[in-house]
Amino acid sequence: MVPFQSFDMTPHPPQLAAEYIDLTALWERAHAHLRPLREHLPVAGLQSGITVLARLRLERAGWLEEPAEILYVPDANRFLLALSELRRLAGASAEAAIAAVDARLWFAQPTFLNLEPTTRCNYKCWYCIGRHMVQADIRVEDFIRVLDHFPALKTLALVGEGEPLMHKGFFEMAALAKERGIRVMIISNGSTLSESNVRKLCENEIAYIGISIDSADPATFAASRIDGKLEQVWRGIERLRRYRDANGYRYPKIGLKGTLFRHTRNQLPEIIAAAKAHGVEIFEGFQPLNPMRSYTRIYPAEHLAELAHVDEVAARIEQDATAQTELVRVADFCADEGIELDKNGRPNRLRPNCDEQWIYALLTGDITPCCQVKTPISPRWNLFQYDLDQILADPEYENLRFNLWNGLFPRYCEGCWKTRVSVADPGPVCR
Numbered sequence: 210m211v212p213f214q215s216f217d218m219t220p221h222p223p224q225l226a227a228e229y230i231d232l233t234a235l236w237e238r239a240h241a242h243l244r245p246l247r248e249h250l251p252v253a254g255l256q257s258g259i260t261v262l263a264r265l266r267l268e269r270a271g272w273l274e275e276p277a278e279i280l281y282v283p284d285a286n287r288f289l290l291a292l293s294e295l296r297r298l299a300g301a302s303a304e305a306a307i308a309a310v311d312a313r314l315w316f317a318q319p320t321f322l323n324l325e326p327t328t329r330c331n332y333k334c335w336y337c338i339g340r341h342m343v344q345a346d347i348r349v350e351d352f353i354r355v356l357d358h359f360p361a362l363k364t365l366a367l368v369g370e371g372e373p374l375m376h377k378g379f380f381e382m383a384a385l386a387k388e389r390g391i392r393v394m395i396i397s398n399g400s401t402l403s404e405s406n407v408r409k410l411c412e413n414e415i416a417y418i419g420i421s422i423d424s425a426d427p428a429t430f431a432a433s434r435i436d437g438k439l440e441q442v443w444r445g446i447e448r449l450r451r452y453r454d455a456n457g458y459r460y461p462k463i464g465l466k467g468t469l470f471r472h473t474r475n476q477l478p479e480i481i482a483a484a485k486a487h488g489v490e491i492f493e494g495f496q497p498l499n500p501m502r503s504y505t506r507i508y509p510a511e512h513l514a515e516l517a518h519v520d521e522v523a524a525r526i527e528q529d530a531t532a533q534t535e536l537v538r539v540a541d542f543c544a545d546e547g548i549e550l551d552k553n554g555r556p557n558r559l560r561p562n563c564d565e566q567w568i569y570a571l572l573t574g575d576i577t578p579c580c581q582v583k584t585p586i587s588p589r590w591n592l593f594q595y596d597l598d599q600i601l602a603d604p605e606y607e608n609l610r611f612n613l614w615n616g617l618f619p620r621y622c623e624g625c626w627k628t629r630v631s632v633a634d635p636g637p638v639c640r
């Protein structure tokens with residue numbers, strides 16, 4: 210594993226200036242506010258740089274499809290393009306002058322919104338940060354105000370640090386989304402799949418319900434999901450599958466999710482087999498205990514030792530998840546449904562990155578570019594105070610996305626699994 214913040218600090222000697230084209234003026238003209246976050250800049254005086262990606266427009270050939278690697282040299286505050294990189298990308302057209310540069314490689318109009326419907330829950334899992342947040346539901350009128358910001362929205366994940374089906378207006382919100390042609394997805398603890406909820410999930414065409422199952426052993430399940438009853442969850446899944454299939458509904462598709470720990474790290478094949486036997490169809494993914502600082506502060510003292518095993522658990526999950534063939538892979542499900550959910554499989558070729566097609570909105574209207582960031586970062590990024598376009602154009606928001614896209618994570622991302630190199634395929638993502 211490559212430790213956090215050790216990415217790509219290879220010294221590049223700027224004295225080789227003749228082999229570089231200085232793009233600084235073009236960069237400043239296009240987006241002067243986009244540059245690597247301070248915490249990623251090499252120590253002053255080291256004369257080294259950091260590589261980021263941007264597209265180039267050549268005077269004669271137009272925009273090049275593949276983004277170029279551009280070297281930012283903080284000491285000189287310059288953006289440099291190696292002639293060899295230009296020749297690699299443009300071949301013979303490399304002789305043409307560069308007319309423009311654009312480092313905004315991420316999506317322009319969000320098609321995927323992850324909205325927190327509630328922080329309330331009927332469970333009290335020991336690792337859940339939601340139990341330490343203000344307990345509230347989004348008001349349905351605020352839900353509508355949020356949707357009004359997203360005319361191009363295709364998919365809405367009604368998921369946060371609470372149980373979506375606990376929201377009394379859940380099905381009203383689902384129907385409002387459906388009226389706008391928006392597909393709704395949820396993640397649930399699966400404990401409230403009553404006859405009535407099952408029927409409404411089908412009638413409202415909830416496209417997907419991921420159900421969290423930390424263990425196939427009832428006692429182990431109840432230990433992490435504090436008193437959660439596994440049997441009740443299995444019965445609920447069976448009820449949903451039976452009702453859906455008997456009444457000819459295509460949705461919801463039922464997925465498997467969960468959190469594994471050191472003592473359960475070998476249980477994934479068993480959980481997958483049990484889930485399939487009870488009617489689950491899709492493998493969404495498992496994660497180890499979240500080691501981000503913003504989460505660890507709520508973990509009870511008796512569980513803190515678990516943090517030392519996060520990498521080991523992650524490696525085991527990756528190994529077993531890669532080998533699993535019982536359930537449909539979530540990436541295939543998303544591809545079939547046209548859901549632009551996750552581009553983790555497409556590294557930016559520099560380092561692990563976040564280039565999600567989404568926005569995460571808290572029920573307070575505060576938004577962040579990632580569902581792992583639950584604390585509002587800027588008062589200007591609030592959907593009840595500002596237009597979405599204003600927020601997306603905010604220089605600080607754009608610069609955060611520029612850094613996430615390039616895999617230059619801010620300090621508060623420390624510990625997130627995305628800042629870690631893939632165990633199975635460290636390949637070209639980090640160098």
Ligand SMILES: C[S@@+](CC[C@H](N)C(=O)[O-])C[C@H]1O[C@@H](n2cnc3c(N)ncnc32)[C@H](O)[C@@H]1O
Pocket residue numbers: 330336337338339368369370371372373396397398419420421466467468496497498499504
């Ligand atoms: C926050 S829950 C919300 C949805 C629903 N209540 C549920 O439990 O599935 C979504 C997922 O996050 C996982 N999760 C919650 N807190 C976590 C943590 N601290 N570390 C790792 N996974 C966590 C849960 O296991 C669950 O699969």
Ligand code: SF4
Pocket residue numbers: 329330331332333334337338339340369370371372398434
């Ligand atoms: S079921 Fe989900 S929201 Fe509820 S306490 Fe557990 S992790 Fe948190």
